[in-house]
Amino acid sequence: MGAQAERAWSAVSVTASDGVRLTVYEAGPARPEQTVLFVHGYPDDHRVWDGVAERLVDRYRLVSYDVRGAGRSDHPTRRSAYRLGQLARDILTVAESKSAEPIHLVGHDWGSIQSWAAVTTDEAPARFCSFTSISGPDLSYAASWMSHATSRLRVAAARQLLSSSYLAWFQIPVLPDLFWRSGLGTLMLGRPSTPSGRSDAVAGLSLYRANRTVPLTRRPARCSVPVLVLAPRADTAVSRELAMEAPVPWVSDLTVQAIDGGHWTMVEHPERVSEPLRSFLAAHGRNAQATSVKRRKPRDRPAT
Template sequence: MPKPIPTPTRTHPALTHRFSIPNRLFQSIYSISIFRAVINLTLVPVFSFRTLLGGLALGVRDVILGKPEVGREVQGVGMRELCEDESYGKHELATVNNVTLHYVTKGTGPLLLFLHGFPECWYMWTPLLSHFTATHTCVALDMRGYGLSDKPAGISPYHITELVTDVRELVKHLGHDKFHLVAHDWGGAIAWEYAHIHPDTLSSLTILNAPHFRTFNANMTPHQLWMSWYMFLHQIPAIPEWLYTRDGGDRFFDGAFEGVQTERVGENKVVYRAALMVPGAMRAAVTYYRAIYAARGRDLKWREVVEVPTLVVWGEKDPALDMEVNLAGLQNRFPNIEVASIPGCGHFVVDEQPEIVTALLDEHLKKNGGK
């Protein structure tokens, strides 16, 4: 039986959530940069040691029992082979902001740009592409570092201001002045930042389970820090990408999508795995996290309050991002925000509930200049 479509509301309880006194005390301490740095630096070795122990245990098990046979669902496919299939759109390359980016495009009409998250690629948007290409010029991007897009060396190329500039320059390359932006996870973090820097270019903004970094830090709780363990692991050079790719990515993708039981997930893991097994891709994807703390970005003008019509779709069972931490107070920065939360749904909302996401986005676009 199909799940009911939640109604977006400007008065969603998560927006006005009041944190407990202990959490408010922690937030006061965490807001002081030196204390925040000490807390974060302390957690890096804690979570790294925990993960290394787990990796060592897996290695010992593989030596004793041998590596498990790789099932068909995670065999992977060649990315260039996949790009010969144009059933979802035409595969194009654009050189912008000193990198060459791969994207898939189809349809005509207002520009509808999709940004994926970690550990995904353009392919996550295929259910929405099938629906919206009748009314929009749909563009699903492989962000820098992913799939067939360039993977520059170093950390600073992955600072969020560079990622924002990629989006701005790509939209110019496509010949559009304004567009609708839809984004998930890391793509959503970039989209939040883009809206603060280039709000006049947006007709609408749609965010799917993604942190607004300033809100995320302001609302930080000990529980969210624990949920964010992987962000601290990713600060360690080389180790995460070795762990994630040592067996061809099998265990990593099984773990990332654990508990996500839909018809699409098996197929999607094949493509996501192939995209991140391209040489240099996993390193680049993990470097996004390193650039949060270790890179200095370009100086871009940041607008505090953004009037862009904004829809947030949130899977309430996200194991990595607490809904209240990520949404509380966002209406002060985005006064035209509406939130629709999906009970029982986790982080990968498009993989888990594509029909609900499509219906919510369809309505949002119709209200804000889409067809």
């Protein structure tokens, strides 16, 4: 966040279900019924949401965290620690640690992919009052969309396959790791290259390697949580057609909106995300289920 907002954040440690320590950040008024949880993607950390958070901190209690393998959270070395089911449990753990009431969930890139896994669990209706997805489709929805693409969408599906070719590259041993360690990866993304950022990128490769079979093995699950999909028009990783159409058969309350910008629009033009997001949160905040999640609240520890 900017300097003023950064001072308002506090950090604590929350322990995930498998013992991994997650560093969680929060700011804003203590209004649990109006809590927004942000989940970042790859190869980022919680700071990717700074610009959007600055525009919401006056009204909402904001929570973000460094996902496992990123930032100040633990970097487990076991590839199995990055499987989608565990990532979804991380989201639920952080959500439960910050509010007994349903919260708003916002995800980008891999943060959105794992959020889809969380909002399609049996616990989701009592845990989340809305979900906003940016540049990260549900993997099983995407696989279904690709396999059932009509003639109108076959060109779009072919373009998406080409855009997703980097997924195969990330499966190769050693070379992608060297690519990130050398600093070439962050240079190509147009971002400052730091030792911590490079190590995060290497650790995060396990996201792709641990979940490579998910599109083929995970059956699409219906989502009863209200969903907003924001689809950047110039996103080179996720096409608008995939982002906006893949969820249609599976989400009962779906809103889709194209926005200007590329894959990291929320960094480059945060107002293009914060404005439609603010409207969506306002429309669904009062409709959240009143049922509290009656579970023991995980105890926070000061972040180290």
